[in-house]
Amino acid sequence: MSDVMPDRLSVDPDSPYHNAELLMKGIGIRFKGEEKTNVEEYCVSEGWVRLAIGNRVDRRGKALTIKLQGEVEPFLKGE
Template sequence: MNDATTFPPLPDHLSVDPRSPHHVAAVFEHDIGIRFNDKERSDVEEYCISERWIKVPAGKALDRKGQPLMIRLKGKVEAFYK
């Protein structure tokens, strides 16, 4: 396993979408985990720790551009490296 000092710091607000201003490519070079309300989630597309929310896909529904529709869930958010 890599030494924890080689990981870039996890931002407060992070998005998986490379078109987003909150996308940090250096962070995605490592495995990231998100714990939401003390349960690990693997379907998180975007999170904000300080505002306490995550965005996840709303089933199979797509918007008019073919992107998945997102819903925002509020609760306790923790991000960590696996």
């Protein structure tokens, strides 16, 4: 079993970085040492996350996000 997390992952099924199988296992994200629950997408090598802004959506029904820079640590949630 490999515990290697992808460098980039998105919850949007239309994204090329979407991995439904991995998302079903349960992914946690620590951003600047604090666990976040509203992460829509992350990139470890570039050091950023996209966080959903409340329940707001754009005209296509996608969550509105804000991009923040900092240290990103993805991990598999306990089994």
